[in-house]
Amino acid sequence: MPKPFTPKVVTANHLLEGDVxxxxxxxxxxxxxxxxxxxxxxDADMRLIEASQQTDVVVGAYLANADASDDxxxxxxxxxxxRATGPSNxxxxxxxxxxxxxxxxxxSHNPSRI
Amino acid sequence: xxxxxxxxxxxxxxxxxxxxxxxxxxxxxxxxxxxFKPLRLMNGLYLQLHAYMLxxxxxxxxxxxxxxxxxxxxxxxxxxxxxHFTTRQNIQYxxxxxxxxxxxxxxxxxxxxxxxxxxxxxxxxxTADHFAGAAADEIADPRPIAELLRQxxxxxxxFQFMPRKFxxxxxxxxxxxxVIKAHDIGIRxxxxxxxxxxxxxxxxxxxxxxxxxxxxxxxxxxxxxxPYLESVVSVWNQIGRRxxxxxxxxxxxxxxxxxxxxxxLVAERFALVKPRFEGVDAxxxxxxxxxxxxPDFVQKSEAPFxxxxxxxxxxxxxxxxxxTAHREDGYAIVSISLKKHGQTPGDASADQMRVMADLAERxxxxxxxxxxxxxxxxxxxxxxxxxxxxxxxxxxxxxTANIGLISDIIxxxxxxxxxxxxxxxxxxxxxxxxxFDELKLEHEIGELKIKISGCINACGHHHVGHIGILGxxxxxxxxxxxxxxxxxxxxxxxxxxxxxxxxxxxxxPAIERLVHGYLDLRASSEETFIETFRRIGMExxxxxxxxxxxxxxxx
Numbered sequence: 001m002p003k004p005f006t007p008k009v010v011t012a013n014h015l016l017e018g019d020v021x022x023x024x025x026x027x028x029x030x031x032x033x034x035x036x037x038x039x040x041x042x043d044a045d046m047r048l049i050e051a052s053q054q055t056d057v058v059v060g061a062y063l064a065n066a067d068a069s070d071d072x073x074x075x076x077x078x079x080x081x082x083r084a085t086g087p088s089n090x091x092x093x094x095x096x097x098x099x100x101x102x103x104x105x106x107x108s109h110n111p112s113r114i
Numbered sequence: 115x116x117x118x119x120x121x122x123x124x125x126x127x128x129x130x131x132x133x134x135x136x137x138x139x140x141x142x143x144x145x146x147x148x149x150f151k152p153l154r155l156m157n158g159l160y161l162q163l164h165a166y167m168l169x170x171x172x173x174x175x176x177x178x179x180x181x182x183x184x185x186x187x188x189x190x191x192x193x194x195x196x197x198h199f200t201t202r203q204n205i206q207y208x209x210x211x212x213x214x215x216x217x218x219x220x221x222x223x224x225x226x227x228x229x230x231x232x233x234x235x236x237x238x239x240x241t242a243d244h245f246a247g248a249a250a251d252e253i254a255d256p257r258p259i260a261e262l263l264r265q266x267x268x269x270x271x272x273f274q275f276m277p278r279k280f281x282x283x284x285x286x287x288x289x290x291x292x293v294i295k296a297h298d299i300g301i302r303x304x305x306x307x308x309x310x311x312x313x314x315x316x317x318x319x320x321x322x323x324x325x326x327x328x329x330x331x332x333x334x335x336x337x338x339x340x341p342y343l344e345s346v347v348s349v350w351n352q353i354g355r356r357x358x359x360x361x362x363x364x365x366x367x368x369x370x371x372x373x374x375x376x377x378x379l380v381a382e383r384f385a386l387v388k389p390r391f392e393g394v395d396a397x398x399x400x401x402x403x404x405x406x407x408x409p410d411f412v413q414k415s416e417a418p419f420x421x422x423x424x425x426x427x428x429x430x431x432x433x434x435x436x437x438t439a440h441r442e443d444g445y446a447i448v449s450i451s452l453k454k455h456g457q458t459p460g461d462a463s464a465d466q467m468r469v470m471a472d473l474a475e476r477x478x479x480x481x482x483x484x485x486x487x488x489x490x491x492x493x494x495x496x497x498x499x500x501x502x503x504x505x506x507x508x509x510x511x512x513x514t515a516n517i518g519l520i521s522d523i524i525x526x527x528x529x530x531x532x533x534x535x536x537x538x539x540x541x542x543x544x545x546x547x548x549x550f551d552e553l554k555l556e557h558e559i560g561e562l563k564i565k566i567s568g569c570i571n572a573c574g575h576h577h578v579g580h581i582g583i584l585g586x587x588x589x590x591x592x593x594x595x596x597x598x599x600x601x602x603x604x605x606x607x608x609x610x611x612x613x614x615x616x617x618x619x620x621x622x623p624a625i626e627r628l629v630h631g632y633l634d635l636r637a638s639s640e641e642t643f644i645e646t647f648r649r650i651g652m653e654x655x656x657x658x659x660x661x662x663x664x665x666x667x668x669x
Contacts, residue, residue, distance in 0.1 A: 016141065016212050018166035056143045059161060077590050079529060082538075083163055087530035089458045089540045092194055093164050 008044045009035040009066045009073050010051045011083070012058035020083045020094065021058065022073075023051050028058070030094065032084040033072030038063070115481075116173055116261050117405055118226045125269065126223045129230060133157045134216035141213065158229025159215055162533045168207045168215060169232040170222060174242035174260040174284070175203030175484040175491075179471035182482055184225040186467035192218050197467070199452065199460045201524060201575055202281070203241050203484045204232060208531055230268065235276045237267035237347070241283045243292045244485035247408055248447050248493035250439040254303045254310050256286035258403045259339070262395070265402075266340055273347055277354035278362035280347065281319075288604060293486060295327040295606035296320050296578055298364045299346060304333060311335050316346060316376065317368030320572035324608045325365040328373045330380065338388065340395040345383040349376065409479035411442045414498050422501035429504050431557070432515040437500075440493075446500065448478070448492040449485070450507060451514040451522065455551040459525040459543050460488030469510040477503050486575075487524055489517065519556045520564060520629065521547035524575050528568025528585060529592075535568035537585025537592040538618075542566055545622045550629070559629060562643045563602070578602035580644045581628065582609045583621065594621040596628070598655055599647045610652055612659055624659055631658030 009032065010023035021028045022035035029035060038044040044063050051061040064080050066073035075081040086093015118126070133153070140150040154160075158169040170185070177185075185205055189197045192214045193207040200206055210218060222228055231238055240260040247255040263282055267273060273280070283297040294300025300315035311333045318327025334342045350364045353371070368376050422429045438447040450470060453459050462470070470490055474482045477499040478492035485491055495503060507513040516522050523546060526532065528539030543566055550556050565579030569586075576582030582597035593615040600609030616624045629643075635654055636646045647655065 013161055013165075015147075018161060018210070018212060019164060055146055056141075059147050078592060079163075079587075082529055086164060087540075088538060089530055089544065090194075 005041045005044075007066055007068050007073070008038045008063040010038070010044075010047050010061055011035070011064045011080075012051060012061035015055075015057055015059050018059075023047060023061075031072075032066070032075060032080075035066070035073050037066060037068045037073045039068070115176060115178055115405060116226070116264070116402075122226070123223075126226075126228050126230070129157070129228070130216065130219045130223055133219060137212060137216055152234070154215075155233040156230065157215075157219065158232035159210075159212075160233065160533075162208070162531050163529070163535075164531065165209045166212060166215070167531065168210045168218060168229055169200075170205050170207070170227060170229045171232050171239040172203050172205060172227070172484050173264055174240055174246070174257055175244050175486075176242075176246075176257060177482040177484065178480045179475040179482070181225045181227060182467050182471035182474070184221060184227070186464040186471070188218050188221050189467070190464040191221075196461050196463045198458070198527065199462065199484050199488050199490070201486045201488065201526070201573060202239055203244070203486055204239055205484070206527070208527075233279075234274075235278050235280075237263075237270070237273055237276075237280045237282065240264050240267070241281070241292055241297075241486060243285045243287060243290075244483040244487075244491045245291060245438060245447050245493060246286060246483070247406060248440055248442075248445075249287050249289075249291075250441045251287045251289050252303075252441060253288070253305050254286045255403075255406050255408075256284035256292075256301070256303060257406050258399060259284050259301060259303075259312070261402050261405070262340065262399050263343070265398070266344070266395070273351065276347075276351050277356045278359060280350075280364070282343075290602075290604040290606070291485075293575070293578065293602045293606070294318070295604075296324075296575070296602065297327065299343060300327050301339075301343075306333055309335070312339055314342065314346070317365040317373070318606075319363050319365040320575060320577045321363070322360060322570045322572075323363075323365065324572065324577040325369065326606050326608060327365075328368060330373060330377050336399070337393070337396045338384075340399075341388045341391045342380070342384055345380045345387050348387070349379045349383050353379070409481070409494050411445060411494070412496060413444065414496060416444055416497045418502075419497035419500050422504075426501075428508075428513075428515075429501060432504055432513055433500065435515045435519065435557075436517045442494075444496055444498075446495055446497055448495045448500070448503065449517045450490040450492065450512050451516055452489050452512075453516055453522050453547065454511055454514045455516075455521055455547045456544050457547075458540050459523050462490070466510050466512055469506065469512065473503055473506055487522065489522070516547075516556060518561050518563070520550050520559050520562045521556055522563075523547060524563075524565040524579070526567050526569075526574035528566075528574075532568060532573075534571060535585070536570070536587040537568050537594065539566040539568040539574055539583075539585055542583060542585070542594065542618070542621055546625055549622055549626065555629070555633075558639075559633065560639075560642055562629075563600075564625075565600070565602075575602060576600070577608045578606060579609060580647070581625065583625075586615065588615065592618045594618070596621075596624065596659065598628075598652060599644070601644060612652065612656055614660075627658050627661070628655060631655060634658075 315327035483491035529535035567574035597609030
């Protein structure tokens with residue numbers, strides 16, 4: 001018997017920056033909480049296809065499990081938690097300040113240092 | 115030190131030019147990711163969990179100050195100000211941007227370095243004993259062999275699309291510090307009746323199917339070495355399995371066919387291959403040897419060393435753990451620990467890299483090495499200079515006196531960086547090191563190798579750790595399995611799994627129980643952890659690792 005569908009987000013790495021991004025209703029964001037939560041299988045499959053076609057923006061799009069919450073989607077597996085926040089040994093991944101709002105694909109180099 | 119000739123420089127420049135154009139085509143949309151991925155991997159560029167990662171080959175772990183400074187410059191200019199030294203004597207940059215990578219590769223080429231064949235199903239960076247050319251127990255320097263193999267294997271047309279990756283390690287000493295028995299091919303310099311030759315070991319490897327390599331030939335003459343190795347790789351390239359990537363490494367081929375059949379096939383192939391070499395390789399080998407003739411050692415009084423050793427307990431502690439006997443009187447091999455308690459094993463900031471480069475230039479005949487244990491070595495330092503060297507290392511937070519001790523942990527990047535990882539490695543290493551530093555027990559414990567991998571691929575060499583830790587994902591939770599009794603040296607052994615794994619919260623208490631158990635179980639303070647394990651076996655250690663339930667509840 002197939003597993004029941006659980007909520008998903010579309011995630012990928014940004015082609016130029018390489019960092020983790022999430023699909024929104026009309027683009028991409030670096031913040032999981034701003035991602036579009038997908039509650040139905042057919043919708044999720046369609047959005048993944050749309051994401052995968054944007055080869056000039058993203059690399060390796062896939063559906064990741066997430067929990068819906070009032071504060072937006074939340075990771076429910078430790079791998080996705082690390083992707084959403086950055087490495088645990090240094091405070092210089094996303095936790096150092098992923099910019100809110102849509103991404104324009106031309107971000108400057110993150111100047112943070114260990 | 116290796117030297118590029120005009121062909122080497124032209125080759126690397128051309129590859130860099132090609133890659134720059136490939137990146138431009140990817141960014142413009144002319145290349146799809148499927149088309150681009152094999153091209154970027156051929157140049158050492160991976161896409162990891164949070165970012166791209168550039169893996170740069172450090173040939174057999176050998177650097178001079180200019181190269182180390184350039185690695186620091188690259189870390190600062192295009193990354194986040196640090197680099198990660200790996201168990202394959204490479205350096206990895208964790209945060210490059212795609213558009214910057216061609217510039218990074220050009221910067222590497224300025225100091226005769228590159229990232230070619232640090233990925234893909236090719237012959238990877240040939241590794242060697244990090245004490246090469248300096249160790250007191252050495253029969254011959256392994257670096258000329260490693261350099262010969264590097265020149266032979268780089269862009270070798272027959273070996274660009276093999277069944278799987280292929281790793282070679284070389285040691286020139288009977289004491290194996292290069293883990294040669296856990297490589298696809300391991301080479302050990304041997305002497306027979308006054309003649310130098312090579313014992314060749316094949317089919318070792320870690321990963322999901324760990325194997326200790328088997329001796330395929332106990333004495334290959336110098337003039338036969340390259341054709342012999344080409345024959346080994348060639349036989350595997352033909353009969354190695356391409357139907358299943360998990361069964362493609364030569365260790366499986368050796369296991370399935372048996373070492374005797376492989377030996378016979380290699381002998382057959384060798385008969386065909388040998389006449390084609392015509393002695394050019396032997397002439398090249400002789401020339402390469404002259405590039406590794408060693409520094410001009412100086413004679414001076416060891417009095418400053420003796421005085422500091424007598425007067426300064428911090429210096430004495432560091433000298434006792436971080437120095438190794440040198441072949442030259444008055445000299446020592448210095449291991450600089452990149453394992454300060456609580457820090458990420460193998461990471462060095464750009465500033466630290468510069469300090470190490472300066473010290474190599476000032477005190478170390480301009481030589482540095484990267485060890486597979488993720489430390490930096492100054493192979494030739496006169497003892498008279500050690501107090502000043504130690505003082506400078508202290509200022510840069512590089513004077514941790516823990517080489518070979520419980521906090522000198524090998525740890526792969528794990529899920530903090532790696533896309534393949536199933537659990538984190540770095541925080542476990544940090545916690546163990548910090549805890550045993552607090553307990554002030556590490557010198558009492560003595561030699562103990564903990565090696566941590568964040569997935570079954572075993573980049574952290576957990577199978578050959580005295581204590582191995584393997585991080586897995588068990589039903590969505592990090593879980594850590596312990597293996598005991600592994601050995602990475604000439605007496606190589608695969609560790610034995612102790613029992614059920616531990617959660618991220620429970621792994622540190624488990625290691626503490628294990629180590630306290632060892633202190634109780636050892637026959638004397640001279641008996642190391644691995645010696646105790648070999649004497650009494652797994653059961654007593656299991657008993658301390660998995661105490662009856664009430665004992666756990668009482669903790």
